[in-house]
Structure formats: C-alpha cells, structure tokens
Amino acid sequence: MNYKTDVLIIGGGISGLTLAIKLAEFAPNENILLITKEELEECNTFYAQGGVACVWNEKDSFKKHIQDTLDAGDGLCNEEIVGEIISKVPERINELIDWGIEFTKNKDGAYDLGREGGHSERRILHVNDLTGEYIEKTLIRKVKICKNVELKENMCAINLYTRNLKCYGAYVLNQITNEIHNISAKAIVLATGGAGKIYLYTSNPDVASGDGIAMAYRAGATIANMEFYQFHPTCLYHPYAKSFLITEAMRGEGAILKDIKGNQFMQKYHHLKELAPRDIVSRAIDTELKKTGDDYVFLDIASKKDPEFIKTHFPGVYNKCLEYNIDITKDPIPIVPAAHYCCGGVLTDINGMTNVKNLYVLGESACTGLHGANRLASNSLVEGLVCAYNCAKSLSKKITDIKIKEFKPWEPGNAIPSTEAVIISQNWDEIRRFMQNYVGIVRTNRRLQRANKRINLILDEIERYYWDFKIEKNLVELRNLATVAKIIIVSAISRKESRGIHYNIDYPNKERIARTSKIEKPW
Ligand SMILES: Cc1cc2nc3c(=O)[nH]c(=O)nc-3n(C[C@H](O)[C@H](O)[C@H](O)COP(=O)(O)OP(=O)(O)OC[C@H]3O[C@@H](n4cnc5c(N)ncnc54)[C@H](O)[C@@H]3O)c2cc1C
Numbered sequence: 001m002n003y004k005t006d007v008l009i010i011g012g013g014i015s016g017l018t019l020a021i022k023l024a025e026f027a028p029n030e031n032i033l034l035i036t037k038e039e040l041e042e043c044n045t046f047y048a049q050g051g052v053a054c055v056w057n058e059k060d061s062f063k064k065h066i067q068d069t070l071d072a073g074d075g076l077c078n079e080e081i082v083g084e085i086i087s088k089v090p091e092r093i094n095e096l097i098d099w100g101i102e103f104t105k106n107k108d109g110a111y112d113l114g115r116e117g118g119h120s121e122r123r124i125l126h127v128n129d130l131t132g133e134y135i136e137k138t139l140i141r142k143v144k145i146c147k148n149v150e151l152k153e154n155m156c157a158i159n160l161y162t163r164n165l166k167c168y169g170a171y172v173l174n175q176i177t178n179e180i181h182n183i184s185a186k187a188i189v190l191a192t193g194g195a196g197k198i199y200l201y202t203s204n205p206d207v208a209s210g211d212g213i214a215m216a217y218r219a220g221a222t223i224a225n226m227e228f229y230q231f232h233p234t235c236l237y238h239p240y241a242k243s244f245l246i247t248e249a250m251r252g253e254g255a256i257l258k259d260i261k262g263n264q265f266m267q268k269y270h271h272l273k274e275l276a277p278r279d280i281v282s283r284a285i286d287t288e289l290k291k292t293g294d295d296y297v298f299l300d301i302a303s304k305k306d307p308e309f310i311k312t313h314f315p316g317v318y319n320k321c322l323e324y325n326i327d328i329t330k331d332p333i334p335i336v337p338a339a340h341y342c343c344g345g346v347l348t349d350i351n352g353m354t355n356v357k358n359l360y361v362l363g364e365s366a367c368t369g370l371h372g373a374n375r376l377a378s379n380s381l382v383e384g385l386v387c388a389y390n391c392a393k394s395l396s397k398k399i400t401d402i403k404i405k406e407f408k409p410w411e412p413g414n415a416i417p418s419t420e421a422v423i424i425s426q427n428w429d430e431i432r433r434f435m436q437n438y439v440g441i442v443r444t445n446r447r448l449q450r451a452n453k454r455i456n457l458i459l460d461e462i463e464r465y466y467w468d469f470k471i472e473k474n475l476v477e478l479r480n481l482a483t484v485a486k487i488i489i490v491s492a493i494s495r496k497e498s499r500g501i502h503y504n505i506d507y508p509n510k511e512r513i514a515r516t517s518k519i520e521k522p523w
Pocket of ligand 1: 050208
C-alpha cells in the first residue's frame, strides 16, 4: 500500500515526539505521520534514569555547563553548537513542565538538582530515577491530542528512497500484516535512537539497532565520530536479564568491585578506586575480564551496607535482582560494562539538517557536535529536545514549498520465507561478540583488523542472503547492525590516537590537532 504524508517522522522517543508536537503547532495545515518499530513506549528515552542537565539557579551559569561539556568532549565538540544548545535548554525544560512533568522537589519545595560525574554544579533535574519514563508518557499524552499527527506502531522502516542525494520517502514493513508500504513525504526525519545492540552487552532496549544511521548512510548521508561509543560500567550480568543498569549511585554509597575470586582490583587503576570516572572504571573491568577470561565481575554492596539501607536506597535494583534470585542484601551482583550511548551519528546542523535534501536526523542518531569524543552525563535528552524544536521551526517555514513525489513500490526479490533463521541469529551473535571483544572499551590495531576481516565476511554473506529471504524485522536489523558495525570499525581504525572514550593501546597519546572522523559511501 502507498501512503502520502507531509512529514514522515521515524521514531517516537523524546526527539520524534517533541518534533511532532511542535510541528503540529507551527505548521497546523501539514499532515504528520509518526511511526515506531515496536510499541510507542519502547525506546531509549523510556529507560533514562539520571535526568536532564539544565542551568537552573543563579549559582550555576551557561558558561560552566558549556565548559563541562567541552571538557568531556576532549577537544572534539563544536563550540558554537554547544553554546547554542546549552543556552536553549531552560526554555525547553520550562515547556516540559508546562506540559505536565513534575520534576522531583526537595523539602523546601525547590527542584532537587542532582550532581553527576563531570558536572561542576548541581544541575540534573529528575523524576526520582524514572525521568525518561515520565518524559515519554507525558509526550505521548500530548502528541495524542495533536489533530494533524497520526501515530502508527509496529512499523519498521527498511530503507529510504533517495535519488541524487534527495530523499522522497521510506519503505516500511508493517509487522502486523507483513506488507511493505512506500510512504512518500515532503520531509523525512530519522529519530531512531542509538545502536547499543551492536554490542553483546548493552543498556539499550532491543529497538536500538542503529537503523536510522544505517539507512542514512545508504542514502548518502555523512556519518561522523562513530568510534566514540560510550560504555556504562555496571550492567547486570544474567542469561535472562536484558539491559538492566545498576546505578552509579551504588558505588557512590560504597559498593566495591571484585573479581569472581573475591579480590578487589580498582586500587590498581585509579586512586579514587570505585569512584573513578565512568570510562576509567569501565576500562578497568574490561582489562580484568580480558586478563582472566571470566564473563563478569562482582559489585558488592551487601558487605558494606545493612539490608534496610540497601532496600530503601535501591528498591529498583533490589527488586529487579530478586527476580533473578540475586538477593543484593546478601550476595554480590554479577556485572559487566555495557554499550550505553552513541556519541557519533549522522552529521547534522542544529536543526537536524543533513547533506541529503529533505532528510533530517535528530537525537541519538545525529552527530551535531555537542558531545565530541565523550558525552557529558544527562546531556542527551536535552539535545533531543532543543534540536527537535529547532527542526520544527525550520521545517515549518519551508514545508509548504516542497512537493511530494511518489516512488516505485518495493521489489520483493525472490522473497523466500526464511527456513534458516539460524543464519540470522548466528550472524547477530558473531557481530555482537566480536564488537564487544575487539571494538569495545579497549582497542588495539590487531583487534580492529580482526574485526574488520570478520565484518567483511558477514556483510558479504548478508548481501547474498538478504535479497533472497522474505523481509523480516530481524533481517532488516541484522543488515543495519552489520553496516553500523563496519562504520564503527572503519572510524576506529582511522583514528590514530586515544581521545575521549576511544582508547587504543597502540596509540596511547592524543594527536596535536583534534579531528572529526567522517565516513561516506563507499567505505
Ligand atoms: C538505560 C538508559 C539510561 C539513560 N539515562 C539518561 C539520562 O539520565 N539522561 C540523558 O540525557 N540520557 C540518558 N540516556 C540516553 C537517552 O535516553 C537517549 O540518548 C535518548 O533517549 C535518545 O532519544 P531519541 O529520541 O534519539 O531515541 P529513542 O528514545 O531511542 O527512540 C528511538 C525511536 O526510534 C524507533 N525506531 C528505531 N528504528 C526504527 C525503524 N527501523 N523503524 C521505525 N522506528 C524505528 C524506535 O521504535 C523508537 O521509537 C539513557 C539511555 C539508557 C538506555
């Protein structure tokens, strides 16, 4: 079936929903269609815990927030973009408050401003440790009353339709009917989130398979800084537990890291031990795991705090771990570092504009220059908010002048129903395992070259099978995972230094001049 709409938004996290709401306001005569791969709530935004970084009181200043962002970005941020985004955050947060978000307050009735690693001031607004869930639910409530916005769930975008660096729409798999629709639009916006599923361990939900970045790459968009994948040091390790973060606050309360024999190790890596910065702790755990060949290390709060304290301070972690028969008041928690945030993405300006005409990218899929070589904690939700607002403003001024052009239906190829799901799952497992081990927290030239050889084999295999098999979500995701994995590997190989979160033992120092890495088709 063919659909026509004025603006097609792919993705329903903070970026996609904010864009839809603001565009409905600024361009009330345009039709907006927003699609999501699974249910509307399933996205990185929903799982965000810490909060949103915002200069909120007179003790703090934009200058300080900007400097903290630049320091984290380690020479690779675009200073102008950092200034523009950070200074617009309070306006957007006030609007969220108007829309119904009730950020947590302290006893005096003032907002309880949290402090996180890398921030020189208390500036994290939060709704306990469920900030993302509250934001997502509020935005969903708001978007549902916008008359010119239509929402469609379980629609998996497969590919964009582009000619000569101009985008006309997208092919989309309806996962309920198994039909492939072509949706033509005046403007197409990718707000598809991160790509954590490329790694064996990730804090991201299953939808985060880098689809938007891969689709944009195939359409000819420039991709930047993909070697900078941020890892969170402590994710629950359990065969049935997917993507559960153990909050850093637990280390703040004295929890210690131990190998599986019970030996502490952080003293070997940093004088602050467990309280060292996030990337140092991740690197230390990764080094221990590579040295011992073990699958996990332990985070032990039980021997440091009494059961009552643990239950009242960490009810979420306590209850989640109990589901897996781990009583954290008695037992240490098995953990691994996990892929958390994609600092690179599709190169855009502050309005989400790419080098492909009528194609826009927002949020975690975009690389605006805010994060540089490492993201400052709680700076990503606000980037989504500000850039989505800007995108709505800029699109509303030009959208009426663009004509919709219909394009040819999807050519199904042989469309053989896949009887060999094993090929797909084998390739998935392979990619995620070698990305974790060779292109993860600690890299070497040799590991990167090994990964490159393996990804080439898999890409070749996928290319051959892809066109024979009937299109299914797993296959779409596999192809995207492989494409984004290749982009990360090539970007990591091209960086002959260690900077921010890219750490290569063979190039331990920084180059004199900081350089943004850019990837364009072909490799
Ligand atoms: C556990 C966790 C904790 C975090 N904590 C914080 C925090 O405290 N503060 C902070 O600032 N950031 C935090 N982050 C990061 C932040 O949540 C994300 O960067 C941000 O939510 C990304 O928003 P987004 O709109 O770009 O994408 P998302 O919210 O991930 O939304 C992506 C959307 O794209 C859709 N999609 C993907 N592929 C397709 C496709 N092929 N077809 C159709 N739809 C598709 C998905 O269905 C989804 O609707 C955290 C992330 C995680 C995982």
